[in-house]
Amino acid sequence: MAQSVSAGSGGHGAPGDHPKLILVTGAGGVVGSVGSKLVAMLTASGFAVRAQVRRLDERSEALTKLGAELVVADFTRMDDTMRAVQGCSRIFFCLSVSDVYLEAALNITAAARHHGVEVFVNLSQMTVSQMSITNITTATTSKQQKYHWLVEQVLAWSGLPVVEIRATLFLEHPFFYAMAAKTIRKSRELRLPFRTAKISPTAAMDVTRVAYEVISNPQSHLGKVYEVVGPESLDGDAMAAQYSKALGREVKYVDVPMEEWMQTDLAEQHLSDHLHNHFTILAAKTVRGENDRKSDDVELVTGVKALTVEEWVRQNIHFFAAE
Incomplete structure (x- = not known):
C-alpha cells in the first residue's frame, strides 16, 4: 500500500511560485539515478515534488532532505498507483529495467488518464526509434525493449499529453561504469x-537536464520525441x-x-x-x-x-x- 511521507515545505520556494505538484517515479533508482537527480533540480528551483520510491532507506531519506514529499508505492498495485498520482498535474515516468515494467507502466498510464494530468513525460529507450510491429523478434529485441515500444504505443492511444525522451545507453550502464x-x-x-x-552513450545528467526543461515548462514540448545521445x-x-x-x-x-x-x-x-x-x-x-546514433536534442532543449x-x-x- 502506498505511504505518503511529508517532507515539509523546504525547497518549494515562495507560495504560489510553482503550484503544480510533479510526480517523479523511480526516484530511488540506482543506474543513472535520473529520478533523484531530477528531484534535486526541481526542488532547487522551487517546484513541489512528490518522489516515488519502493522503500524507505538512505536514498529516500536524501530525497526528503531535498524537500520532496515521498510516496512509497508499488506500481504493479493499482491502489498504490492511484494514490501516487492523485493530486499531481505532471508526471515523469522512469523505472528501472524490470520484468514488471510493462504492468507498472500500464497502471500509471491508466491512473494518469483517470486523474487527468497536464503532461506525462516518459523516459524511453533509443531502440524504439528503430522498432516497428513488423521487426520485433525475440532474436533481435529484448523483452525490455519490447516493453518500451508497447508503452509508447499505449501512451499514443491514451490521449494523454505526452513527451517521449528516448535515451541511448547510459554511461552509467554497467558496460561503461x-x-x-x-x-x-x-x-x-x-x-x-x-x-x-x-556507439554514442549518454550521461544520466544530460538525460536529467532534458527532463527538467520539459517537465518544468511542458507546453512547448507536448507531442515531441527527443533523442538523447552523447556528442x-x-x-x-x-x-x-x-x-x-x-x-x-x-x-x-x-x-x-x-x-x-x-x-x-x-x-x-x-x-x-x-x-x-x-x-x-x-x-x-x-x-x-x-x-x-546522432542527435543534437540535448543542446536543442537545454x-x-x-x-x-x-x-x-x-x-x-x-x-x-x-x-
Whole structure:
C-alpha cells in the first residue's frame, strides 16, 4: 500500500511560485539515478515534488532532505498507483529495467488518464526509434525493449499529453561504469564485445537536464520525441582513449568475442534472466551498429552540449581510480 511521507515545505520556494505538484517515479533508482537527480533540480528551483520510491532507506531519506514529499508505492498495485498520482498535474515516468515494467507502466498510464494530468513525460529507450510491429523478434529485441515500444504505443492511444525522451545507453550502464571500472582498475582494460562498432552513450545528467526543461515548462514540448545521445560516435579504441585522457593513464580497448564475454565478464554480474536477456541483446545491437546514433536534442532543449565520455569520466574519476 502506498505511504505518503511529508517532507515539509523546504525547497518549494515562495507560495504560489510553482503550484503544480510533479510526480517523479523511480526516484530511488540506482543506474543513472535520473529520478533523484531530477528531484534535486526541481526542488532547487522551487517546484513541489512528490518522489516515488519502493522503500524507505538512505536514498529516500536524501530525497526528503531535498524537500520532496515521498510516496512509497508499488506500481504493479493499482491502489498504490492511484494514490501516487492523485493530486499531481505532471508526471515523469522512469523505472528501472524490470520484468514488471510493462504492468507498472500500464497502471500509471491508466491512473494518469483517470486523474487527468497536464503532461506525462516518459523516459524511453533509443531502440524504439528503430522498432516497428513488423521487426520485433525475440532474436533481435529484448523483452525490455519490447516493453518500451508497447508503452509508447499505449501512451499514443491514451490521449494523454505526452513527451517521449528516448535515451541511448547510459554511461552509467554497467558496460561503461561498474564492469568497466573493475577491469580498468585491475588491468587498465575496457573489455567489451563490440568489435569495431561505434556507439554514442549518454550521461544520466544530460538525460536529467532534458527532463527538467520539459517537465518544468511542458507546453512547448507536448507531442515531441527527443533523442538523447552523447556528442560523439566512438568505437572501442576511441572510447578507451577518452578514459585514458581523463584518468591520466593508458586504458586499452579489448574486443572480447561475444561468447567469451557472456561466459566471463557478463556472467560475473549474476543477472536475472530478464536483465541477462536485455544486456546480451544490447551488446548484439551495438555490434550491428544500431546504437550508433546522432542527435543534437540535448543542446536543442537545454542550450548546453552533451557531456563527452572524457568529461563524464573526470566527474566520476574516484570510481575508476587504481586500487
